Amino acid sequence: VGEIRRFLRDDNPVKVSRSVKETAYKIQQTRELLTARLGREPTIGEIAGELSLSREEIVNALEAAQTPASIYETLHQ
Amino acid sequence: MPLNNQMKLEFLSIPANISFARATVAAFASQLEFTLSDLEEVKVAVSEAVSNSIIHGYRNAPDRFIKIYAGLTENTLELSIEDDGRGIEDIDRALQPAFTTDPERLGLGFVFMQSFMENLQVDSLPGRGTMVRMSRRVGAGAVQNSREH
Amino acid sequence: MPLNNQMKLEFLSIPANISFARATVAAFASQLEFTLSDLEEVKVAVSEAVSNSIIHGYRNAPDRFIKIYAGLTENTLELSIEDDGRGIEDIDRALQPAFTTDPERLGLGFVFMQSFMENLQVDSLPGRGTMVRMSRRVGAGAVQNSREH
Numbered sequence: 399v400g401e402i403r404r405f406l407r408d409d410n411p412v413k414v415s416r417s418v419k420e421t422a423y424k425i426q427q428t429r430e431l432l433t434a435r436l437g438r439e440p441t442i443g444e445i446a447g448e449l450s451l452s453r454e455e456i457v458n459a460l461e462a463a464q465t466p467a468s469i470y471e472t473l474h475q
Numbered sequence: 476m477p478l479n480n481q482m483k484l485e486f487l488s489i490p491a492n493i494s495f496a497r498a499t500v501a502a503f504a505s506q507l508e509f510t511l512s513d514l515e516e517v518k519v520a521v522s523e524a525v526s527n528s529i530i531h532g533y534r535n536a537p538d539r540f541i542k543i544y545a546g547l548t549e550n551t552l553e554l555s556i557e558d559d560g561r562g563i564e565d566i567d568r569a570l571q572p573a574f575t576t577d578p579e580r581l582g583l584g585f586v587f588m589q590s591f592m593e594n595l596q597v598d599s600l601p602g603r604g605t606m607v608r609m610s611r612r613v614g615a616g617a618v619q620n621s622r623e624h
Numbered sequence: 625m626p627l628n629n630q631m632k633l634e635f636l637s638i639p640a641n642i643s644f645a646r647a648t649v650a651a652f653a654s655q656l657e658f659t660l661s662d663l664e665e666v667k668v669a670v671s672e673a674v675s676n677s678i679i680h681g682y683r684n685a686p687d688r689f690i691k692i693y694a695g696l697t698e699n700t701l702e703l704s705i706e707d708d709g710r711g712i713e714d715i716d717r718a719l720q721p722a723f724t725t726d727p728e729r730l731g732l733g734f735v736f737m738q739s740f741m742e743n744l745q746v747d748s749l750p751g752r753g754t755m756v757r758m759s760r761r762v763g764a765g766a767v768q769n770s771r772e773h
């Protein structure tokens with residue numbers, strides 16, 4: 399378990415962390431790449447397959463990278 | 476159409492949960508073959524409905540609950556967003572573009588929901604609460620988009 | 625400690641919802657100042673508990689429901705994961721490393737939950753269901769980690 403814990407460790411603060419931003423950037427890059435390759439917008443499954451991420455991880459990375467999500471939230475946080 | 480998956484989410488009526496709710500619905504919807512743009516639009520619709528419940532339904536009381544029910548058929552996300560807040564007096568009027576009961580707002584929430592989702596249906600009883608139902612089919616965005624060009 | 629936020633999530637007992645549940649809990653927990661690694665560990669614990677409900681609690685029946693309740697205090701995520709499935713005969717034995725009732729499994733689920741989370745508590749009644757409670761404090765991982773080195 400100690401091994402797995404060390405393997406998983408990556409001590410970036412999660413909110414607006416560099417690696418979350420990098421993941422979000424990679425997702426957008428892959429989206430453009432696949433759009434060019436397929437001649438249409440890729441599905442989330444196709445992006446997930448290309449990046450070896452789960453669909454949900456893609457959704458969460460995009461959400462985390464774009465906080466605050468709305469003017470309303472900005473005003474109230 | 477038979478439902479292949481179902482979830483129910485209940486959370487406190489605080490602004491921090493707008494982003495949580497939209498991410499959760501998008502994560503659930505991502506089990507279907509939506510595009511990222513489809514999911515972005517679904518997220519906007521969820522944000523609008525949830526912030527309406529917080530702002531209008533509960534008038535920013537932070538101790539009430541909002542419920543989201545979501546179902547997936549083979550190709551459709553079905554959504555319902557509910558509060559038991561103040562409710563809407565005149566639903567037809569509330570749905571009109573630029574109608575708002577709050578002079579600081581734009582009155583475009585329902586317009587967004589209507590244009591990004593399908594089958595928008597609003598049920599409400601003054602003093603009892605509001606339920607907003609809508610759905611989104613895989614491929615619907617693409618069709619709409621190509622029609623636009 | 626007072627709760628600053630609360631959510632409840634209920635979903636069908638199908639494998640596709642394991643990754644949905646872990647992503648949802650992580651999105652909720654990310655309202656506190658957890659690190660990415662903290663969240664990875666929370667996600668492992670959620671996966672283990674949810675897959676236990678699916679595999680052991682419901683023996684892979686796809687039409688049952690699993691409930692997750694989550695609360696946030698100023699610095700702690702509190703979690704409870706519940707099913708109303710078969711239940712556990714002998715909880716102490718189930719918690720032991722390498723104990724499993726399924727010869728194809730490793731019997732390490734509870735070990736992971738115990739090492740990644742704090743205050744693991746298991747309540748269960750045979751034939752009625754199982755409730756697993758656990759919590760995770762901000763900064764707990766860092767402390768534990770520096771102790772290990």
Ligand SMILES: Nc1ncnc2c1ncn2[C@@H]1O[C@H](COP(=O)(O)OP(=O)(O)O)[C@@H](O)[C@H]1O
Binds near residue numbers: 528532570575582586
């Ligand atoms: N959940 C709700 N509870 C009570 N009233 C609501 C709710 N949702 C919408 N309304 C009413 O409908 C009106 C229009 O909503 P919307 O189109 O989102 O515009 P806006 O939020 O900018 O006012 C609101 O101003 C409000 O009066």
Ligand SMILES: Nc1ncnc2c1ncn2[C@@H]1O[C@H](COP(=O)(O)OP(=O)(O)O)[C@@H](O)[C@H]1O
Binds near residue numbers: 712729
């Ligand atoms: N939700 C549950 N319902 C019924 N039995 C459970 C549940 N969770 C755990 N168990 C029992 O506890 C045992 C140990 O669980 P765990 O440590 O996760 O190992 P594994 O899942 O690999 O068997 C399981 O084999 C099962 O008998």
Ligand SMILES: [Mg+2]
Binds near residue numbers: 583584585
């Ligand atoms: Mg609105």
Ligand SMILES: [Mg+2]
Binds near residue numbers: 676732734
């Ligand atoms: Mg297990």
